[in-house]
Amino acid sequence: MDTIFALASARGKAGVAVIRVSGNLAIAAGQALCGDLPLPRRAALREVRLEGRLVDQALVLVFEPGASFTGEATVELQVHGGTASVRAVLQALAAQPGLRLAEPGEFSRRALENGRMDLTQIEGLADLIDAETEAQRRQAVAVMSGHLGQRAERWRADLVRASALLAAVIDFSDEDVPEEVSEEVVALLDLIEGGISRELEGAGAAERIREGFEVAIVGAPNVGKSTLLNALAGREAAITSDVAGTTRDVIEVRMEIDGLAVTLLDTAGLRDADDRVERIGIERGIDRARLADLRIFLKDGAEVLPLDPALEDIVVQAKADLHPEREGSVSGKTGAGLDGLLLRIGAVLAGRVSGSSLVIRERHRQALSEAAGSVGSARAVIVGGGPVELAAAELQASARALEIMIGKVGVEDLLDEVFSRFCIGK
Amino acid sequence: MFHVKHFDVIVIGGGHAGTEAAAAAARMGASTALISLRRDGIGVMSCNPAIGGLGKGHLVREIDALDGIMGRAADRAGIQFRLLNRRKGPAVQGPRAQTDRKLYRQAIQEFLAQEQSLTVIEGEVVGLKLDAGRFAGVELAGGIAISGATGILTAGTFLNGLIHIGNEKTSGGRMGDAPSIRLAHQISGLGLNTGRLKTGTPPRLDGKTIDWSRIEEQPGDDEPSLFSFLSGTPVVRQVPCGVTHTNEKTHEIVRKNIHLSAMYGGHIEGVGPRYCPSIEDKVVRFADKSSHQIFLEPEGLDDDTIYPNGISSSLPFEVQEAYVRSIVGLEDVRILQPAYAIEYDFFDPRDLTQTLMTRGVEGLFFAGQINGTTGYEEAAAQGLVAGLNAASHARGGDKILFGRADSYIGVLIDDLIHRGVTEPYRMFTSRAEFRLALRADNADQRLTPLGMSLGCVRAERAQVFAQKLEALESGRDLLAAKSFAPRELRDVGINVNVDGGRRNLLRLLSMPGVTREQIDRLEPAAAAIDSAIRTQIENDALYQQYLDRQENDIAALRREEETLIPPDLEYRGLPGLSGELAGKLFARRPETLAQAGRIEGMTPAALALILAHIRKAKRAAVGR
The missing domain is CATH 3.40.50.300 (P-loop containing nucleotide triphosphate hydrolases)
Known part of the structure; x- marks a missing residue:
């Protein structure tokens, strides 16, 4: 695995810029540029030198593997935020053997790969980074801590209960276990549909918070x-x-x-x-x-x-x-x-x-609309006396839509989508 | 006497798994031996005299689609055919037949006798011969050795079987059969994981002592649905079953004596199924129900034995007699054989691969009840998979795999080897997530082509199948040929939007409420389409939009199935993976992401983590 580096703070002129180096060679690269490094999680001022030439002064932080954002050994250099000085430090890092510039989203990807964050948390993180206002921040934190996922899990659990009742009617019709379940199923479906609809109604306000x-x-x-x-x-x-x-x-x-x-x-x-x-x-x-x-x-x-x-x-x-x-x-x-x-x-x-909900992304909104739509179709089939296996298929589709939202299936696509949203360094 | 020789496949046990395995291996052209304790015990139905049902009927159709013997034998022996869930959609309808025990056994034995490369050997297998961790043959009681490249163990409930009637215990397999203790001992020594399950049977009744005048009659279907794609109509006399009910008095007797039940008296450690509960279970768990249905099923045309389906028990004999006689119509009934519960060992099927070969011993396959399943159909389906694969393995061929998206057989195998069992595993249509595509009526379309390419489908079936495909195609072509304007459709009573475009008949079939008569008025030639073919075209149309949607799910599943997990992936080193999950992954060694996803307790985050690691490894490989 390569050791990667990039500017972790925003580009442009600023008082301080943070450059992050992550990977097995991070410590060695830090030592090559700064001499001896401070103890992990202690800050110390060092001179950054390339081939003896002073490049900049930096406040240096070292994180041990397992205790950093990416989960890998990490060195962070807080250097002066001028465009030229940042470029000079980055060039000095690029000159180190085995180091390369990070790809967009690569630090986050490594954080995921090393189990430091899960998918929804990373989505929330992206919003947290983009948050400009207090309300946006609170919203992002709520999503990052998995509240939307918890709601989806609850609806899913109700869907499973409704499906189980239908399954009993389908699979035990030759035994005397099943009785009339339509009423109970419809009540459950109303409950789920109501919950999802409320969440969707709040989606507008949630989007307003973001936008x-x-x-x-x-x-x-x-x-x-x-x-x-x-x-x-x-x-x-x-x-x-x-x-x-x-x-x-x-x-x-x-x-x-x-x-x-x-x-x-x-x-x-x-x-x-x-x-x-x-x-x-x-x-x-x-x-x-x-x-x-x-x-x-x-x-x-x-x-x-x-x-x-x-x-x-x-x-x-x-x-x-x-x-x-x-x-x-x-x-x-x-x-x-x-x-x-x-x-x-x-x-x-x-x-x-x-009245805002946690539905802050088009992806979430689509999944929820689909889930609610399927629940509605299932309800129509049951009330209309249609083939019960079709209602069961609708509930299956609904559960699947919720699972996609919380990242249970289609992991591949989700990873691509999530990481494509990150710009370099974050 | 037989000459000691070498077989490609040795099948141990002549139950439903064993006979289907032996027949499948033989159809593949493998030299096959079927070893059974008693020749006349081959194909015996040890529990209820019926084949099929919901989910199970699907399995039988699939076995038949691969030219197996269960469906044809059940059709030969069927004395009452009923299509269950007739009022629901075709995907969840299951054919079921009441069968004559003797005729069924005879049919199975006859089909086996027709197999040229199959040798039936009567004897008790007392040990397996292993050679450097590979299966090499078996040893029979009396010291005879038989060598073979592969072996299929279908020992049913014979392994450490313990029969309970009240507090009386007898060790044994089925009533009256001697258990193979030495064999059980040796297999236990292989270090395979085992568990203990239980199942029960009801008492058998003397039909001559039942007051049939007080029993409700349940006839078979007017138009019987048989199992085999090769069968036409029933061949033997059809008879009705009877229906009666338990009552408060029955429940009172059971309640009063519940402490005498083996199951409730604490004598049984095995886990029984949640479905198909014993009478004790019904009384205790469904205490608010004052009555339960009992089906009185005849065991044969010239046999007076009645199988009372719904009152299995492990109460002492006297109590059984008392509660049975409290039931309407059974007041003077004579019990021919008491109800009993049986406990038995099973091997954790998670130790098997997709071919049902054990992970520990190359060439040794397990099929049937020893893998923790219940039911003839589940056993036969496993027998088929093991038989095909053992034959292929013996001759260095490829693995023959079944997936969740193509068959109930695939669902069964996948569930067993990935999820394992916590109670006797029985097939339900709800287990198949692609249920609408996996119908009993299209089992041949799904599997017969595979069977033909494997060589396990004989010419007769191949020909019937080709004819069916041709009829389906020409039927569809006919219905798709002409399209009709909304006005023309309204003329025959089909209400469609007038502003809609022209529709062909195939599309109309997907609309609810469109009848055959209406279609025939629009296209008189449609009336000439064979009724069964037409039903199938209608079934396809009914589910079409759902099937289209499922395609995406199937594609997603396939993608996950194609995402291979490197066999040397170090789960324990994966940060962020709980120790418990890492342990499970280490033990199960999933080959694909899809398999990993089916491990109990797997979380989305963990799955994403595994995927991310596979990708990381791939990227690293590309970068090198």
């Missing part, structure tokens, strides 16, 4: 939508002016509200525009606003807009600076009412998230 929510600011022209966006984002993302219709395209700003990833959308002011380009902008804005997860209606008085607020949408009065008498009004200019508005947005989104 982020879209929140659109809508209102008449010149009520201060762009100013509000800029104030919320804390930077000049949108051009503002007192000319009505300044914003024509949809402007997006990514931010975090209460630990949730949110994309704030600024849309063109809603009015009957004569300008063809502005009209297109308004239509586009309305479309995007409709599709968004939440809309903030910014109003300057009691004007009527061509878009109605949906349930939970937030309606606030604008220009608090000019009309301090308006209750609960906000001003992008002075910042008045912004904290309150953020709290309201956070509360609405938090409500949506509370």
Whole structure:
């Protein structure tokens, strides 16, 4: 087995970059570059030298086999994060005999091969690495610790019970053991279908946690939508002016509200525009606003807009600076009412998230839809008095879909899919 | 007397496994010896006088598809044929026959006598001859030695058999047969893993003392389904069975005397089956049921013995008499032979390979009840596999393998050698994950071509099979030839979407509720298709979409079956694998990933770990 190395932290300029070396020759390579190494799991500063020439200074960590991420002997070098210095250290490592650059996902693969992590945990790890917000992190940790798998196991156990009842009807019909089981089977199937459906319903919110929510600011022209966006984002993302219709395209700003990833959308002011380009902008804005997860209606008085607020949408009065008498009004200019508005947005989104499930991947969603679909077909066969072996076949298919989700079958394909998602070093 | 000679295959035991093994080896052209204690005991049905049933009927059809003898013998001896699960779909229907014991035995003996390369030897095998860890022959009582390249041991319950009637114990195999203690002793010395199981039989009743006027009659099917693809209609007189029931009084008698039962009195250590429970079990475990069904099955046309199916027991004789006589119609019945339970040793089938050859002794095969199975059909199926493989092995041929995706035989072998048994193993259709594809009606299509290529299928069957394939093909062609517009279909009462395209008749068959009459109105020539052929085309159509879906599962299984695990993989060194699993993997040495997946307690994570290691080894090999 080769000894591999790669940059384990993100590419680009940074204060510190972590370079990981894993494999039988890791210690030898570390010694060749840094001289004597610190004791395992102790940090020490060393000079990295290639053929006597100083390459960089590094904080060096040594992990023993069985006590590292990959399970192999590992040396980690925390070097200065400049692009050139990282390249120089990597080149120095490449010059060591028996060492090569890691392939994408290879550290994780070795962690799996050496029993340090299982498949679902690695999936969760991938999300944990990608997590930008607190909610994403919590979600990834829940998946990584196998909660979705546990639920699937429970449904599977119920499927097995239902299948067993059908099996009794099929295989013991010549003995006097079986009696009418349809009722019990249907009750079990309803239970499973209900559970999976709930999980699927929460899939939307779960996906939002991963992908982020879209929140659109809508209102008449010149009520201060762009100013509000800029104030919320804390930077000049949108051009503002007192000319009505300044914003024509949809402007997006990514931010975090209460630990949730949110994309704030600024849309063109809603009015009957004569300008063809502005009209297109308004239509586009309305479309995007409709599709968004939440809309903030910014109003300057009691004007009527061509878009109605949906349930939970937030309606606030604008220009608090000019009309301090308006209750609960906000001003992008002075910042008045912004904290309150953020709290309201956070509360609405938090409500949506509370119903989220652990179905965070299309792979999971597909497997669950398939499982629920088969359970539904089985139920239809039983209720309709069809051939009971077909119902049994549907339940078998359903159990199989769940097994695929938790990695019981199709291991080969799963490994490929999982590892193809990793970029180098992670 | 016979001349001492060398055989390719020596079969020990003349039960269902032994006779099927001997016949299969002989069909393969191997010089074969069948050794049985008594010549007239060959082909005896030691338990109930019936063949087939759910799952079991599938096995018989498969044995027949490979030109075996069980199906043909059962058809010759069948006195009542019933297709079980008639109201369910064709995949789970199982043919079953009540057979005349004597006629069955005669049929088996006759079929064996027709085999040119088979020699039947009467005698007791007292020892195996081994040569450097390989099977070399057997020694008979009286000192006669017979040498052979391979041996198939089908000793049934003869090994350390112990019969219980109440607290009375007798050592023996079946009632009245002497156990081969010396042989048992020697085999125990081979260091094979053994376990202990039990099974039971009901008392046998004198039919002349039954009040048949009070017994409900259960006739056979109007259109009997026979076992063999070569058979047409029953050849002997057909008779009904009787049905009666236990009652509260019966249960009371059993309950009151339960402490006298061998099974409940703590005399038996073996594990009995969860299905087919004894009357004691039924009363104790299903205490809320006030009545259980009993089938009164005649043992033969000119035999008054009745086999009361459903009341096996190990209670003392007097108690048996009392509870039997509490049953309607049996008030004055005379018991001809008491019910008994029998305990016996079996060998852990996980020590066998896919050919049923033992891992420890090359050339020695085990088949039948000694592998922990119950039932004639399971025994015969193993006999067939062992017979074919012993014949092939003796002459340096390839292994003959059966898989889960192609046959119930494959399911049986795979379950036995990978999962082992915890109770007497019986076939159920639920054991076959590809049940919809493995039907009794297509057993020949699945296996006869294999048999023809092996050489174990004779010309007569090959010809019948070719004709069937031809009829199927022309039937399908006819039904696929013309397609009909939705309007035409509505005219004959088939409701389809008007906006749908034209459909051919084959596709219509997969729609629920479409009748033969409707098809015939659309295509009058369809009425001329042979009824059995037509049924089969309909069966295929009924399951088509499920079969298509299963193809993916089968492909996945095949992939896992093709993923070979290097024989020297060091499980104990695998980090992340629990010690328990590593131990099991080390002991079982799975050859493929699929086999590893079937080891009890195997987890997905462990499987992924093994796969990752195989891949790692492969990558390393490529990189070198």
